[in-house]
Amino acid sequence: MEFQPLKEGTCYYFEGPVNIGYLRNGEEGMLIDAGIDASTMKKVLKWLKQEELPLTHLFITHAHSDHYGGANYLQSRQGVHTAAPVLEAAILQYPILEPLYLFGGNDPLPELRNKFLEGAPIQIDQMIDEGFCQIGSFAIEAILLPGHSYHQLGLLYQEIFYAGDSYFGEKQLEKHGIPYLTDTQLAMDSLHKLKGITCQGAVPGHGTYEENFQSTVQSNFDYHEQLLEWLEEEIGKKPDGMSHEDVIASMCANYHVRASQLSQWLLFRTAVTAYLTALLKQNRITSEIKDYRWFFKVLR
Incomplete structure (x- = not known):
């Protein structure tokens, strides 16, 4: 320190x-x-x-x-x-x-x-x-x-x-694979807001102080969009849709996150759900309860 x-x-x-x-x-x-x-x-x-x-x-x-x-x-x-x-x-x-x-x-x-x-x-x-x-x-x-x-x-x-x-330093984004979010759409809105702040420089919670922090903020936005695009494509591969738990497993496996303990898995469940709800808010997917499970489908 x-x-x-x-x-x-x-x-x-x-x-x-x-x-x-x-x-x-x-x-x-x-x-x-x-x-x-x-x-x-x-x-x-x-x-x-x-x-x-x-x-x-x-x-x-x-x-x-x-x-x-x-x-x-x-x-x-x-x-x-x-x-x-x-x-x-x-x-x-x-x-x-x-x-x-x-x-x-x-x-x-x-x-x-x-x-x-x-x-x-x-x-x-x-x-x-x-x-x-x-x-x-x-x-x-x-x-x-x-x-x-x-x-x-x-x-x-x-x-x-x-x-x-x-926002996170770029190394932290790469390290975590799926960053913890409660609402991806709100997080992306906040990134837009950050780019409009006039200041000498910014200190993120994880990363280093930068005077020209807007490029790191843009990298965060691009990263979230990349995850959304991957998720939409992954769900689209299943004509009958994917269950919530299958989406979590697929996304965690693809981004090689460590979720061997219940606490870790719960954090990633929240994060993956944040990306799912962003796709729902953007009308890129739909959801339904089927056979007592939460299912997601890509709009066609």
Whole structure:
């Protein structure tokens, strides 16, 4: 993890597997996201103390545990005013909601209640929606970017944009094969929105800071479209249609994803379903319940 200055005196980020932003305004300092666990947060706190940098506020871009897992440890160590997007705040306060919704509403099995799906609960002091807002002394523009998560917000401050997981670095796209999304159509709409943001540069949740980040955003859009085209073609090979479970198996096999554990499979089930629902929204496929299974067909 390396501390990278973006705008001296005001904007920085800790570059790592999951990036953590840091803003400073006089005697106030704010983290943007908190890493996956206490170990990550201990490193952040050690660095800030060593550099004599203040920490008074925390903002969580969205309620996925790799972005908020270290927040409970931070709150247990010191008082920190914590802000989060509306709706995402509910999951941050009751993290069991994530394994609950991934498991289709059934009580999650013990193996699903791990730090990758369920971080420790945190207190939320301020809920934020899209638009200009004040978090302590920080005057920030919050930009709604759903698709990867339900009400994810990116933050624009002093011409630096902290994008959360609204887009991924190209290496991360290749690594995951099928990126986690809750709604592919909304994710692609958010990518269009990102290209219209005027700023000095952007920090994704996974990847590196880029001044000319729009090309990476376009690569994300092209990648999603590629997956949609593959999926439409795959379903089209079956005149009688494909069941939901067969679609999941076929897509995961084609993109060589690792889904040997239930938790992994549930994440990919959600992601594949996000691409299916995008095809439905675009009227490129139809669906029906047949023989007690969800089937998909290409419109002909």
